Amino acid sequence: MNEIGTFDIIGPNMIGPSSSHTAGALRIAFIAGKMVEQPVKVHFILYGSFARTYRGHGTDRALVGGILGYHPDDERIRDSFRYAREAGLRISFEENVTDKDIYPNTVDVFLTGKNGEKMTVRGESIGGGNAVITRLNDVEVELTGNYSTLVVEHADKKGTLAFMTTVLSAYDLNIASMRLYRESRGKVAYAVIEVDNKINEGVISAMKGFEAVRNVIMVPAVELS
Amino acid sequence: MNFTNGAQLLEYCETENKTISEAMFARETEFLEQPAERTRERMARAWSIMQAAAQRPMTEELVSMGGMIGGESKKLHDLRTEGKSICGDVVSKAVAYAVGVLEVNASMGLIVAAPTAGSSGVIPGVLCALKEQYGFTDEQICQALFNAAAIGYLVTRNATTAGAEGGCQAEVGSASAMAASAAVELFGGTPAQCLDAASFAMINILGLVCDPIGGLVENPCQGRNAMGASNALVAAEMALAGIHCITPIDETIGVVYAVGRSIPSELRETSLGGMATAKTACEVCAACAAKRRQDAEEAEEKKKGWFNRDNEAFKPF
Numbered sequence: 001m002n003e004i005g006t007f008d009i010i011g012p013n014m015i016g017p018s019s020s021h022t023a024g025a026l027r028i029a030f031i032a033g034k035m036v037e038q039p040v041k042v043h044f045i046l047y048g049s050f051a052r053t054y055r056g057h058g059t060d061r062a063l064v065g066g067i068l069g070y071h072p073d074d075e076r077i078r079d080s081f082r083y084a085r086e087a088g089l090r091i092s093f094e095e096n097v098t099d100k101d102i103y104p105n106t107v108d109v110f111l112t113g114k115n116g117e118k119m120t121v122r123g124e125s126i127g128g129g130n131a132v133i134t135r136l137n138d139v140e141v142e143l144t145g146n147y148s149t150l151v152v153e154h155a156d157k158k159g160t161l162a163f164m165t166t167v168l169s170a171y172d173l174n175i176a177s178m179r180l181y182r183e184s185r186g187k188v189a190y191a192v193i194e195v196d197n198k199i200n201e202g203v204i205s206a207m208k209g210f211e212a213v214r215n216v217i218m219v220p221a222v223e224l225s
Numbered sequence: 226m227n228f229t230n231g232a233q234l235l236e237y238c239e240t241e242n243k244t245i246s247e248a249m250f251a252r253e254t255e256f257l258e259q260p261a262e263r264t265r266e267r268m269a270r271a272w273s274i275m276q277a278a279a280q281r282p283m284t285e286e287l288v289s290m291g292g293m294i295g296g297e298s299k300k301l302h303d304l305r306t307e308g309k310s311i312c313g314d315v316v317s318k319a320v321a322y323a324v325g326v327l328e329v330n331a332s333m334g335l336i337v338a339a340p341t342a343g344s345s346g347v348i349p350g351v352l353c354a355l356k357e358q359y360g361f362t363d364e365q366i367c368q369a370l371f372n373a374a375a376i377g378y379l380v381t382r383n384a385t386t387a388g389a390e391g392g393c394q395a396e397v398g399s400a401s402a403m404a405a406s407a408a409v410e411l412f413g414g415t416p417a418q419c420l421d422a423a424s425f426a427m428i429n430i431l432g433l434v435c436d437p438i439g440g441l442v443e444n445p446c447q448g449r450n451a452m453g454a455s456n457a458l459v460a461a462e463m464a465l466a467g468i469h470c471i472t473p474i475d476e477t478i479g480v481v482y483a484v485g486r487s488i489p490s491e492l493r494e495t496s497l498g499g500m501a502t503a504k505t506a507c508e509v510c511a512a513c514a515a516k517r518r519q520d521a522e523e524a525e526e527k528k529k530g531w532f533n534r535d536n537e538a539f540k541p542f
Contacts, residue, residue, distance in 0.1 A: 007374075017329030
């Protein structure tokens with residue numbers, strides 16, 4: 001269990017009105033927004049309580065703010081739609097109130113990047129401004145954004161893990177956690193690597209040096225406080 | 226230095242001759258290994274956000290997302306400055322600042338969740354009033370916030386501060402206990418008196434349900450923040466007078482948790498009971514009001530083609 005600190009109680013500093021419906025939603029979109037290069041189009045599907053109350057909680061504005069890379073205490077969140085328009089980001093929302101066996105504060109984020117690359121991300125807002133990414137495309141994962149994180153998409157081939165740890169060690173990155181997820185044997189797999197230090201761009205190109213590696217995504221830690 | 230319940234906290238304070246805020250600061254820097262300087266800076270930032278949020282509604286007209294609240298803080302300040310306050314300066318200010326922070330929160334302004342966004346008005350309400358009225362310095366208030374954090378930590382660790390789990394008593398109740406304890410320390414009370422004040426505050430709100438109209442943090446949340454602030458002052462006054470609470474804080478927290486579990490789910494943030502289902506509340510339902518207002522705003526934007534909701538042609542991929 002993570003120890004509760006002073007600023008878990010006196011904090012987070014956040015744009016209201018709700019830590020789960022505003023700050024937590026932003027966190028999901030912040031992480032999702034890093035999954036493609038410069039998102040130009042984003043579609044959100046909201047579930048459960050998100051679907052029922054998202055406008056009054058500003059969940060939609062927070063989600064857009066997250067895509068734009070804002071932190072939870074950024075006062076631009078309230079006007080994020082306008083900033084999205086200025087940034088050339090197209091956004092759309094859809095409510096799903098029919099799926100019941102899904103965590104109440106869940107959102108699916110469909111992203112299209114400037115080069116046409118696509119990615120679907122599912123996130124759950126789990127309270128207190130915290131969130132967890134539970135799905136990348138069709139692969140179930142677990143990613144919190146509490147640490148600097150590398151997401152490595154790779155073919156499910158032998159030797160990939162050994163290669164990745166060698167790169168991390170060469171760049172002097174201390175691994176906080178490392179998990180591997182795959183759709184099924186021999187298909188697409190994701191490595192989610194949380195590290196203590198900031199990640200430098202060199203790591204990404206080094207990672208791409210292995211033929212099984214298809215894509216490397218860097219997600220900076222989301223600052224909460 | 227670590228503590229996990231009130232008994233350990235009190236024992237540390239009494240044997241080491243420390244205040245509760247000093248104990249919490251020691252826990253943060255020693256046990257959690259946070260740099261002392263950075264810890265003080267973070268608290269100073271939190272306090273500056275709290276003050277800004279409390280002051281904002283006096284100079285700015287804020288419109289909440291749900292359209293149910295806005296302007297209440299100014300009305301309360303006006304009543305007092307016109308010399309018509311029933312409560313007197315301290316309580317009047319605490320209440321006015323507390324409802325003001327809720328206005329800021331509900332209009333997507335910057336606040337400090339302390340311990341939650343829904344109860345974010347209580348602590349700034351009490352501390353801004355005390356600063357103004359008795360001339361405490363920002364350093365003293367920041368120190369007192371570590372005391373408040375200690376109480377919030379005890380409740381979070383041993384019960385809950387989430388309305389969905391424990392009702393409003395867990396949310397505004399915790400905030401009120403935190404503010405009460407901090408106020409006692411500011412006035413030179415002992416650690417034992419601080420914990421008594423925290424207990425009184427929670428016991429006075431025991432059983433309060435969480436029933437937000439339209440599921441939004443507006444009404445009745447705003448009024449309950451005002452109540453939480455005034456209740457904190459009452460609890461602090463009782464403890465400072467030397468009135469001893471019959472239960473130690475750990476038992477009080479246990480009772481809050483047990484009562485929270487026995488509140489039916491309809492009355493724990495689901496908006497299926499309480500004020501959320503009152504006939505007139507439904508008619509002005511914040512969620513519906515928000516939808517109507519935003520629909521009008523967005524109709525214009527849709528014409529420009531960059532923005533859309535629920536449009537098949539706009540679906541992904």
